[in-house]
Amino acid sequence: MYLVKDKAGKQFLVALYLDNGVEIPAIWKKHCFPGSVIAIMYATSHSFADGQHGVRVEELENIKMIPCSLDTLLRIGDDLKKPTTSGECASCKSPASLRCSKCSVVNYCGADCQLRDWKERHKLDCVAIQKVVEWKGRNWKRFNEYWMN
Ligand SMILES: [Zn+2]
Ligand SMILES: [Zn+2]
Known part of the structure; x- marks a missing residue:
C-alpha cells in the first residue's frame, strides 16, 4: 500500500491486490522513494473497507514505479x-x-x-x-x- 499525492497535491492511497504468486518486483524498492512517481493505467477511484479512498490496482502491468520526481x-x-x-x-x-x-x-x-x-x-x-x-x-x-x- 502506498500513500501518494496527485498532481494537485491531494493525498490518497494506492493499494495493490495481486493474484496469489504474483510478487512485487524487487527493483521497486529502489525505484520507490519519497517524491518518486507512481503511474497507474485504468486507475479508478475506490472506497476501501475502512472508509479510506484511493486506487485499487489488481494487475502489476498497470502500475509503474518511475524513479524520479x-x-x-x-x-x-x-x-x-x-x-x-x-x-x-x-x-x-x-x-x-x-x-x-x-x-x-x-x-x-x-x-x-x-x-x-x-x-x-x-x-x-x-x-x-x-x-x-x-x-x-x-x-x-x-x-x-x-x-x-
Ligand atoms: Zn539513458
Ligand atoms: Zn559534453
Whole structure:
C-alpha cells in the first residue's frame, strides 16, 4: 500500500491486490522513494473497507514505479518530444555525437560528459526515460477496449 499525492497535491492511497504468486518486483524498492512517481493505467477511484479512498490496482502491468520526481518526469516528457537525430550534449551543451545506448534519447559530446552526467543525474533519469518510452509504445487501443467491455 502506498500513500501518494496527485498532481494537485491531494493525498490518497494506492493499494495493490495481486493474484496469489504474483510478487512485487524487487527493483521497486529502489525505484520507490519519497517524491518518486507512481503511474497507474485504468486507475479508478475506490472506497476501501475502512472508509479510506484511493486506487485499487489488481494487475502489476498497470502500475509503474518511475524513479524520479514529477518535475523530472515532465521534463523528460518534453525532451522526448524533441527530435533525437540532432542535439546538444546533455551535460555541456556542445554539439553531440554520442547517445546513451540504454535509453537512446539523451545525447553527449563524448564519454567524459556521459560518465559525469550518468553519475550526477542520468542513472535514474535513464530508467525513467525507458519506462516512459515503454509506456508510449504500449498498445493504447487496449485502453479503449478496456472501457468498452
Ligand atoms: Zn559534453
Ligand atoms: Zn539513458
